[in-house]
Amino acid sequence: MPESPLHTAGLNALPQQSRSRQIMDALVTWIDERGLKPGDRLPPERDLTAALKVGRSSLREAVSQLSALGVLEARIGSGTYLKRRVTPGTHYMPLTVTADGLAEALLMTLEVRRGIEIEASIAAARRRTADDIVRMEVALNEMESAHKTEGGSGKADFAYHMTIYDAAHNPLFRQLLEQMRDIVERFWEQPFDRPDFAARSFPFHRTLFNAIRDGDAEAAAAETRKILDVVEEDIRNMRP
Template identity: 40%
Template sequence: MTDLLPPIQTTARDDAVLKALAGFVRQEALGPGEKLPTERILAERLKVSRNTVREALTRWEGLGLVERRQGSGTYLKAAVSPDMLHMPLTLAGGNDFAGLMSTLEIRRALEAEAAALCAIRAGKAEIAEIERKLDLMEEAFQTRAGMSSDEDWEFHQAVFRASGNPLFEQIIAAMYEMFHRFWEHPLGVRDFGHASFPYHRTIFNCIAARDPDGARAEALKLIATVEDDLKRGAANLKLSDRR
């Protein structure tokens, strides 16, 4: 009832260009890192102006699908297919403590669900991969006394990837990005993340045991410790970090 009879597209040059290009990529089986045809060549082949090609590529660049290097060429940055779906996510974030807690709330919701789904759907290979990341992280934790944030992140990424839903990883990556806007100044809490350490293994155990509810519960505990750390840190400095 709302809007049948969609507006006819009398002009959609850029979209047509992108569709054609997606088809080309598919046909040539191009993968990430490989080089696309020159803008000039595309313009000539598709019978459109180079400017139009550029606008189309600009869109793909904005979506992170493609990278343009002046003097070199245009390269695929991710797998593209003619039937992709894009959902631009824009986060207007407060750069303050409240904003940080906001990202954690999202993370709590997603992390719990992803861990549960992972316990249901992960294959053996994926579980092995998660365990490998876990081992790496624990080793880094022993060696460098706590600062294992990179390996920590990779562990979580592996869990998200094994959840079978790519959106989890992508959304959390956005949260991670926002999180890192503050991470440079860890609020004075030096042993940040210590408390969350043991839960990584308990989460993994639940996943390996195919226990979704357990995995969800452990994930919630992990986030809770991070939240506590954060609140403690905020109480520590007590200075209003308005910028």
């Protein structure tokens, strides 16, 4: 049976003056809202132009730009496929890393994480609000619960770190992490098929919260370093 095409529901006609950038924005927003994953095929060109009410040349220019950014891949005779997960806030500069193996990629990413996360924890300790503290503690409790019941924390761990970025009250921290989401999330996906990866860092997440709650920037930086040190040790010890 022929593969049923992906429906264009959710795509709306663009204003007459809209062109390449607006088409890019519309496509990326639609991709994000539909939850498309790398490897998924987009609707045919004729369906996209009809849904957006734009010309083929404008659509092709937008697809070409997204392909140059590594977001889409146009395959002759097959269609256009999503190459990398993307959100409305990341499609102009999706960051990737090419390395010889998972361990090297994680270590390269970790170097960048150190700089960003330590500074974010310092900023969070200095700027956190009462609401930030509540959100952080809720996320931390959920992370601890997941760790106890599942032996790992995965998405809950990631969500906790996001509350720290938000508590820094500098949108660039979250934007930078969003740009690296694909490669950063590898840390929470049991790399090396080891559910115990970075498990030794678990207690430091609570002490990090305490430091930020208490407004102790120096302690927040120290606790973040402890977490990242454990992560680095496990990468080096668990790699094949």
